[in-house]
Amino acid sequence: MSTKxxxxxxxxxxxxxxxxxxNFVILLLSGFIISxxxxxxxxxxxxxxxxxxxxxxIMSTMKGIEFLPNLFLAIFxxxxxxxxxxxxxxxxxxxxxxxxxxxxxxxxxxxxxxxGLFYITGFILMTCSYAYFNAxxxxxxxxxxxxxxxxxxxxxxxxSTFIGIMGPAITGFILLFSNLQDGLLLTAxxxxxAFGAMCLLDSNEEKIEKKDSNFWQExxxxxxxxxxxxxxxxxxxxxxxxxxxxxxxxxMIIFFAKENLxxxxxxxxxxxxxxxxxxxxxxxxxxYLRKKIPLGILLGLNIILVAFAYLILSxxxxxxxxxxxxxxxxxxxxxxxxxxxxxxxxxxPNHLIGRITGLTGSIFKLAMPFAxxxxxYMADWFNPAFVFSLAAIxxxxxxxxxxxxxxxxxx
Numbered sequence: 001m002s003t004k005x006x007x008x009x010x011x012x013x014x015x016x017x018x019x020x021x022x023n024f025v026i027l028l029l030s031g032f033i034i035s036x037x038x039x040x041x042x043x044x045x046x047x048x049x050x051x052x053x054x055x056x057x058i059m060s061t062m063k064g065i066e067f068l069p070n071l072f073l074a075i076f077x078x079x080x081x082x083x084x085x086x087x088x089x090x091x092x093x094x095x096x097x098x099x100x101x102x103x104x105x106x107x108x109x110x111x112x113x114x115x116g117l118f119y120i121t122g123f124i125l126m127t128c129s130y131a132y133f134n135a136x137x138x139x140x141x142x143x144x145x146x147x148x149x150x151x152x153x154x155x156x157x158x159x160s161t162f163i164g165i166m167g168p169a170i171t172g173f174i175l176l177f178s179n180l181q182d183g184l185l186l187t188a189x190x191x192x193x194a195f196g197a198m199c200l201l202d203s204n205e206e207k208i209e210k211k212d213s214n215f216w217q218e219x220x221x222x223x224x225x226x227x228x229x230x231x232x233x234x235x236x237x238x239x240x241x242x243x244x245x246x247x248x249x250x251x252m253i254i255f256f257a258k259e260n261l262x263x264x265x266x267x268x269x270x271x272x273x274x275x276x277x278x279x280x281x282x283x284x285x286x287x288y289l290r291k292k293i294p295l296g297i298l299l300g301l302n303i304i305l306v307a308f309a310y311l312i313l314s315x316x317x318x319x320x321x322x323x324x325x326x327x328x329x330x331x332x333x334x335x336x337x338x339x340x341x342x343x344x345x346x347x348x349p350n351h352l353i354g355r356i357t358g359l360t361g362s363i364f365k366l367a368m369p370f371a372x373x374x375x376x377y378m379a380d381w382f383n384p385a386f387v388f389s390l391a392a393i394x395x396x397x398x399x400x401x402x403x404x405x406x407x408x409x410x411x
Contacts, residue, residue: 022202023139023201023202024140026197026198026200026201027136027139027140027156027201028155028156028159029197030090030094030194030197030198031136031156031159032159033190033191033193033194033197034094034132034190034191034194035159036190037186037187037188037189037190037191037194038129038187040183040184040186040187040190041101041125041183041184041187044180044181044182044183044184044187045062045118045122045183045184046059046062046254047180047254048108048113048118048180048181049062049115049118050254050255050258051180052113052115053115057376057377057380058115058376059251059254059255059376061115061119061373061376062115062118062119062122065119065122065123065369066122066123066125066126068123068126068369069123069126069127069130070126070130070361070362070364070365070368072362073127073130073362074130074134074358074359074361074362074365075219075222075355075358075359075362076219076358077130077131077134077358078134078222078354078355078356078357078358078359078361079215079218079219079222079354079355079358080354081131081134081135081138081354081357081358082138082218082351082352082353082354082355083218086135086138086139087139087198087201089131089135090131090132090135090136090198090201091195091198091199092131093128093129093131093132093135094128094132094191094194094195094198095191095195096124096128097124097125097128097129097188097191098188098191098192098195100121100124100125100128101121101125101184101185101187101188101191102185102188103121104117104118104121104181104184105181105184105185105188108181108184109181130361134354134357134358134361135354136156137341137345137353137354137357138353138354138357139201140156140345154283154284154286154287154338155283158280158283158284218355219355221352221355222352222355222356222358222359223359225348225349225352225355225356226356226359226360229347229348230406231343231347231406231407231410232343232344232347232348232356232360234405234406234407235340235343235344235407236360236363236364237363238398238402238405238407239340239360239363239364240363240364240366240367241367241394241398242303242306242336242395242398243364243365243367243368244367244368244370244371244394245310245371245391245394245395245398246306246333246391247368247369247371247372247375248371248372248374248375248387248390248391249310249313249329249387249388249391251372251375251376251387252375252379252384252387252388253272253326254268255379255384256313256316256322256384256385256388257271257322259384260316260383260384260385261316261318261319261322263319267319271319271322271323271326272326274323274324274326274327274330275326275327275329275330276330277327277330278326278327278328278329278330278331278334279330279331279333279334281331282330282331282332282333282334282335282338283334283335283338285335286334286335286338286339289335290339290342294409294410294411295339295343295410295411296407296408296409296410296411297408298335298339299336299339299340299402299407299410300399300402300403300407300408302332302333302335302336302339303336303395303398303399303402304395304396304399305328305332306328306329306332306333306336306395307391307392307393307395307396307399308328308392309325309326309328309329309331309332309333310325310329310388310389310391310392310395311388311389311392312324312325312328313325313326313329313385313388314385314386314388314389314392315385316385343410344356344357344360375387378390
């Protein structure tokens with residue numbers, strides 16, 4: 001009760017609460033910097049692998065390995081986040097990413113380019129990235145009242161998708177004049193800057209009290225909370241499947257662009273900016289749409305519209321149709337994601353947010369590595385367009401099932 005009361009005293013209006021809160025602004029700033037680095041890294045690393053191997057299987061394996069930390073470690077990270085100082089936890093997560101990226105840069109320049117090096121790097125980076133993300137959610141949950149969580153999530157998403165507009169285009173420009181591994185060094189530098197910003201975060205978290213329950217009991221408590229929250233549990237199951245199709249499509253984007261459309265690095269960077277533009281618009285619209293349309297219906301509409309975007313990608317024969325498909329996928333995909341993240345925050349008690357975020361984060365990715373691996377082989381046996389078509393069909397099936405669940409009636 002006291003936590004709720006303190007939350008309600010944070011501010012009077014949405015504008016005052018969000019932009020007048022130092023911790024929120026710092027979280028947003030550090031997220032902005034990390035988004036810049038991540039966009040460069042996300043584009044540069046697959047391109048390095050492509051140049052080295054020309055293999056869709058190796059590229060999809062890399063993507064699949066990046067999701068393994070969420071699958072196997074997220075539930076434990078969630079319990080730990082509830083126990084530790086989240087500022088220090090975030091600083092460690094950012095610092096390790098910087099060190100790993102610099103190490104990878106040095107190794108590549110030294111001539112060591114075995115795919116295993118990239119697999120290990122991807123695993124560590126994604127582990128630290130999730131650790132930071134979980135802590136940021138917990139901090140936001142504590143500094144903002146419930147009625148502003150949609151706006152907060154939209155703000156975080158707005159920043160990352162704004163970088164989505166400029167990041168790939170800038171990266172494409174850099175790749176035209178630099179070695180591909182230079183993108184990794186730029187990412188490491190941006191993470192160092194984010195580390196500096198996070199150091200300014202007020203260390204005003206409530207002191208973590210020692211509990212009689214052990215680690216496993218706390219994990220069990222989180223599981224019980226998730227299972228008894230039926231709407232969140234059903235939504236979690238839904239996301240398992242929608243994330244699987246999303247992972248299949250995202251894995252094939254670069255490969256399709258390079259193999260089928262024969263785009264060069266500059267063209268690829270520019271067309272991927274369409275994803276940033278779509279995400280930016282989606283982040284801007286979601287708070288307004290949430291007030292006009294019930295959550296359940298709005299989420300369902302986004303699921304079926306994402307299927308439409310996948311269908312457009314499957315039929316893309318030039319850069320323009322490809323860009324439209326990417327734009328629509330990002331537009332509807334980001335709105336669905338914000339709705340899910342917000343509902344999870346709204347329906348979870350403060351003291352359990354780390355565990356619920358960890359549990360759902362792990363379950364969300366349950367099918368993703370397998371779907372990504374399968375996508376790589378399907379592209380090898382058939383073509384990437386087949387993967388896009390299959391993802392569209394599966395999303396239509398998910399929508400049909402979804403409208404028959406209680407989620408469709410959520411307000």
